[in-house]
Amino acid sequence: MTFVPSDRALQDHLVRITERAAVAARDLVGSGDKLAVDGAAVRAMRRAFASAPVAARIVVGEGEKDEAPMLYGGEMLGTGGPEIDVAVDPVDGTRLAAEALPGSVAVMAVARRGALFDPANVFYMEKLISLAAGATLSLQRSLTENLSILASDLGRPVSQLRVAVQTRQRNQRYIDEVRAAGAIVVPFADGDVVESLRAARGEGVDLLIGIGGAPEGVLTAVAVAASGGHMQARLSPQTAGERDRADAAGQPYGAILRLDDLVASPGVFVLTAVTDAAGLAAPHVVDGAVVTESIVIDGVAEPRTVVRRHPMVP
Incomplete structure (x- = not known):
């Protein structure tokens, strides 16, 4: 069926x-x-x-x-x-x-x-999610460069961009760079999926960036794809055990995962x-x-x- x-x-x-x-x-x-x-x-x-x-x-x-x-x-x-x-x-x-x-x-x-990406028990994933500037935002660019591209696409100054970042020590560098660029940090402690959905739909958040749950990333990818948003990710193992599992599953954790890698069909x-x-x-x-x-x-x-x-x- x-x-x-x-x-x-x-x-x-x-x-x-x-x-x-x-x-x-x-x-x-x-x-x-x-x-x-x-x-x-x-x-x-x-x-x-x-x-x-x-x-x-x-x-x-x-x-x-x-x-x-x-x-x-x-x-x-x-x-x-x-x-x-x-x-x-x-x-x-x-x-x-x-x-x-x-x-x-x-x-x-x-x-x-067969359409959903299996993170192979790697618990963490770096994620970039936005509704705008889809083709040009990339984890291979610096966050400052991405903010400049996004501001241009939206027709607003960087100072008016709202960027959601989960408040974990592993994400402090993103928080620091957002503030250094002059954009607004929208911090959140929990609720990765809801904040990702807001970013994908442009509902009060222009961009979500940072390292969060890999399972939540796969869940979110389906919503982002169905909402016409943009998402990139890469596995970000935080322990040797996670790195070993990624290697065993043949999933290089430095590789960029695009939306169609995360969910291959609607x-x-x-x-x-x-x-x-x-x-x-x-x-x-x-x-x-x-x-x-x-x-x-x-x-x-x-x-x-x-x-x-x-x-x-x-």
Whole structure:
């Protein structure tokens, strides 16, 4: 059975999977226990996958970094149907959810079998994402040069560019260079996927740059491709073990990965808010039901928002 990204029935099944994860995490939002938040979402997402009419293979999921026995790379799920590869994060921004802060989401991206890049348990990736100046922005250029190109493309001075950078020590050099160039740093601690999506859609951020999660990078690539944005990446292993895994998988970690290296054919990106995020409201109770808000991006139709009611479980 052929995978068709714009198939609304299939998309609805995918949305139900991220909705289940968000609803399961809801009772633990604000608990202070990010492992419990993640565990509840993982279990709920896997149960939802079990009845989905797809032949799904997890390419990017939980695993060694998360010490998770479910939704691991290579796991096969679904009742049969279109053969798809899946990148999934039951909760991106577990700390945000645990502390009841905005920006936490349940997220998934799917594409035809064999289309998604497998980071081979290399946990970190350098990423450059923008909506504008796609053909000329490159990780092979200096950040200062990229900012100049982007400013010219947007018709604005560099001083008005907003650049999202995750606040980690490994990214301090990007923060320093953005400020030295005169642009505005938009710092974020967690929520890589949401900030990447903002950059890809030009929603308050002109560029995202820095080293973040490789799994989130693959997830984001599907959304960037479907949004018409620009993305480059390269694996950035932080330990000898990660470098060994990249070498064993034949993935040179100095090589530039372009968007079609990360996702080789059109896919579907699905996101459900766990806390308020991406312009969506967190799961909330209305007239005795839990209401979730999700977004679906398939690159064919305009991104659509799905608002759905779920019976409350005693």
